Amino acid sequence: MAADPERKMGARRIREAIFERTGTMLTREYVTEMVQIHDPPRWKPKKRKTVAAEEGGAGEQNAEMGDWNQPWDGPGTSGLGSDEQGPALEGSVPVAGPSNSGSIRGRRTAVASSVPKYPRRKKDPPVDLMVLAVLQKTEEKLRVYYSTQNPFPTSEEREAAIAQHFSYALAECGHNESWYKLTDLNMVSLRQCDLNLRTSIHQAIHRYLPAAYGLVINPDTMQEQQNRARVAWLLEDSRYVYELPDRREGRFQHPVISEIIHNVWFNSTHSIGCTYQEFFNPIRNETLALILTTIRYDLLRWQTGILVESVVQADETRIYEEFLQALLQFDTGLMAPLWRRYRASIFRRALVIAGIGPGSALVRPLTTEEMQREHEHLRIRFEYDCVREHP
Numbered sequence: 001m002a003a004d005p006e007r008k009m010g011a012r013r014i015r016e017a018i019f020e021r022t023g024t025m026l027t028r029e030y031v032t033e034m035v036q037i038h039d040p041p042r043w044k045p046k047k048r049k050t051v052a053a054e055e056g057g058a059g060e061q062n063a064e065m066g067d068w069n070q071p072w073d074g075p076g077t078s079g080l081g082s083d084e085q086g087p088a089l090e091g092s093v094p095v096a097g098p099s100n101s102g103s104i105r106g107r108r109t110a111v112a113s114s115v116p117k118y119p120r121r122k123k124d125p126p127v128d129l130m131v132l133a134v135l136q137k138t139e140e141k142l143r144v145y146y147s148t149q150n151p152f153p154t155s156e157e158r159e160a161a162i163a164q165h166f167s168y169a170l171a172e173c174g175h176n177e178s179w180y181k182l183t184d185l186n187m188v189s190l191r192q193c194d195l196n197l198r199t200s201i202h203q204a205i206h207r208y209l210p211a212a213y214g215l216v217i218n219p220d221t222m223q224e225q226q227n228r229a230r231v232a233w234l235l236e237d238s239r240y241v242y243e244l245p246d247r248r249e250g251r252f253q254h255p256v257i258s259e260i261i262h263n264v265w266f267n268s269t270h271s272i273g274c275t276y277q278e279f280f281n282p283i284r285n286e287t288l289a290l291i292l293t294t295i296r297y298d299l300l301r302w303q304t305g306i307l308v309e310s311v312v313q314a315d316e317t318r319i320y321e322e323f324l325q326a327l328l329q330f331d332t333g334l335m336a337p338l339w340r341r342y343r344a345s346i347f348r349r350a351l352v353i354a355g356i357g358p359g360s361a362l363v364r365p366l367t368t369e370e371m372q373r374e375h376e377h378l379r380i381r382f383e384y385d386c387v388r389e390h391p
Contacts, residue, residue, distance in 0.1 A: 141165040142193040151290040152317040204263040212256035224305035231302045266350035282343035289323040
């Protein structure tokens with residue numbers, strides 16, 4: 001193994017010092033090997049705390065680390081210091097040499113350190129892939145439940161929902177109730193599902209809201225005043241829910257609502273909106289009420305003209321219930337079929353954007369001409385196989 005230049009220089013200095021003292025010139029390879037094996041401390045002495053092992057207790061003392069306090073076992077006498085553990089002569093170069101005292105060659109004398117050692121981290125137990133699959137399916141079902149039925153559950157409702165959907169996931173995976181019991185760590189993760197859902201909606205709204213409602217990001221003084229006036233005008237009588245806020249037309253049909261639906265529930269072919277289509281066709285009023293409640297909260301964050309981290313809002317559950325009642329009004333009377341048709345159109349468009357809608361069919365039926373061509377291909381193939389088997 002080749003030595004680096006600094007170690008080669010150290011080896012040369014050691015050879016010269018030994019030659020001046022003893023008249024014995026060691027080979028360069030021997031001294032270089034000693035330096036590589038023992039790797040003595042650099043020439044600047046350092047101090048460290050050691051613990052002297054004595055009967056009746058341990059006392060602390062400072063030890064110099066500039067030289068090796070070990071006897072020299074090379075050819076000749078070292079002449080650089082006492083062979084006992086003593087300091088080297090003034091102006092001498094530290095010499096790397098193994099100890100004769102029963103310790104392993106090339107190692108420093110073991111010294112008890114006063115620094116406490118941290119215990120090793122215990123390895124995680126092996127992960128059962130079937131358990132992970134059941135837990136993932138449980139989280140998906142909880143996310144669907146919070147998105148379409150109860151986005152603001154109480155503690156009792158949350159615990160009941162976890163138990164119920166875990167049972168559903170076990171049954172779908174072909175296991176009985178006693179196959180696996182949820183641990184405390186599992187429960188901590190499952191109890192965060194509704195909060196994680198609302199956080200993902202907040203993130204989507206944060207991305208779309210400024211452009212959707214004409215707010216300036218990083219405004220100057222004049223633009224800050226404009227933002228403040230704009231937000232106050234949007235919050236008045238909930239103008240922000242209208243497709244045309246100036247004329248108050250298209251209630252609950254603002255384009256940002258469908259954009260958030262696409263981003264949160266239909267962002268890929270494997271998203272929960274595509275996997276559990278029966279819960280989103282058409283988009284439920286509960287989902288729309290959750291989005292409108294979250295938009296209102298984010299507009300309140302812009303109320304000062306600039307975006308702040310958080311604001312104190314009234315009870316979100318009460319605001320959500322008010323929006324839900326207003327949406328259910330559209331599901332009555334002459335408005336009901338048109339309102340259902342509108343919510344179904346949002347769902348169909350979301351599927352197309354996700355990549356699995358009717359506009360991007362993965363497998364299509366063959367035409368008559370294509371079927372004849374496939375028939376001829378198979379016929380020729382089997383005739384060829386018959387010829388090979390019976391020449």
